[in-house]
Amino acid sequence: MSFNNIIGNEKVKELLNKSIEQNNILHSYLFLGTEGIGKSLFAHEFAKMILCNGDEKEKPCNKCKSCIEFENGNNPDFMQIENEETAIKIEQIRYMNKKISEKPITSTRKVYIINNSDTMTKDAQNSLLKTLEEPPQYATIILIASNENKLLNTIRSRAIKVNFEQISEQEILKYIKQNITEDINENMISFCNGSLGKVLRIIEDKQSYLELEDLINKISTNDLVYILNNSEILYKSKEIINDLLDYINILLLKTQKIENINCIQYVENAKKRLTSNSNYDMTIDELLIKMWEEINEKYNRG
Numbered sequence: 001m002s003f004n005n006i007i008g009n010e011k012v013k014e015l016l017n018k019s020i021e022q023n024n025i026l027h028s029y030l031f032l033g034t035e036g037i038g039k040s041l042f043a044h045e046f047a048k049m050i051l052c053n054g055d056e057k058e059k060p061c062n063k064c065k066s067c068i069e070f071e072n073g074n075n076p077d078f079m080q081i082e083n084e085e086t087a088i089k090i091e092q093i094r095y096m097n098k099k100i101s102e103k104p105i106t107s108t109r110k111v112y113i114i115n116n117s118d119t120m121t122k123d124a125q126n127s128l129l130k131t132l133e134e135p136p137q138y139a140t141i142i143l144i145a146s147n148e149n150k151l152l153n154t155i156r157s158r159a160i161k162v163n164f165e166q167i168s169e170q171e172i173l174k175y176i177k178q179n180i181t182e183d184i185n186e187n188m189i190s191f192c193n194g195s196l197g198k199v200l201r202i203i204e205d206k207q208s209y210l211e212l213e214d215l216i217n218k219i220s221t222n223d224l225v226y227i228l229n230n231s232e233i234l235y236k237s238k239e240i241i242n243d244l245l246d247y248i249n250i251l252l253l254k255t256q257k258i259e260n261i262n263c264i265q266y267v268e269n270a271k272k273r274l275t276s277n278s279n280y281d282m283t284i285d286e287l288l289i290k291m292w293e294e295i296n297e298k299y300n301r302g
Helices: 010-021 039-051 065-071 090-100 122-133 169-179 186-192 196-204 206-218 224-229 238-255 258-262 264-275 280-295 297-301
Strands: 028-032 078-081 110-114 139-145 160-163
Touching: 010 039, 010 160, 028 039, 039 065, 039 078, 039 110, 039 139, 078 090, 090 110, 090 122, 122 139, 169 186, 169 196, 186 196, 186 206, 186 238, 196 206, 196 238, 206 224, 206 238, 224 280, 238 258, 238 264, 258 264, 258 280, 264 280, 280 297
Parallel strands: 028 139, 028 160, 078 110, 110 139
Antiparallel strands: none
């Protein structure tokens, strides 16, 4: 069976492989777990296995017409829906409902993946519900979500939950050693919190994280003007600022110093301000000033 190239979640592999072996494929699944732990990879590979027309004992066979079309991204019996901007809209689900009613062309089944299904609007969820209540016999719908509480109870009750666990640090380190030439340090591993997706993002922006570590380490040994003048990494990184702010919290906690840990409240306040569209540069200014004052408490008293 497949999933050999996906790390972690061995119980999920066993469950999905068993359903293929016993030809016990259900109409709807809900893949749940934190972002970046491989839910989409599992769903994609599971879909390929379901659609495979090859040997029953070896799915996917990677040889049949269905597998070849799937790999080429043009299998007519497969569709993956992604959120447009920040949400999956009713028009997308209506289109899926229309296509799902059409019988399979290449395979004997059809598979639809709704990625980030917890971003569906209420109208989109209600539209999907009609299909979940009476799905075509040949159809399987896989919902992928990080926060099931954003899904209607009626949606959740009609899909079999498959819970994904965080990937262990040992598995992540093994993956990095086998597949990636770039190395990351202990702080970065802790920050990943079992998410391979975060590992890949950190490796892509590794220099930014190293610069941030250097900045945080210098707060206690340099004056405020120096810190403000050497914090370009925060001012220029709007695209990844949430990840960088979360990383600051990891660095602060690692020191085990009370004054550093106290700074976490300022980081969280900065995240809230940025979410509410406060001025970006002013928010970073305030964060750095408050952190510097807290860590160098003697200046507060002066």
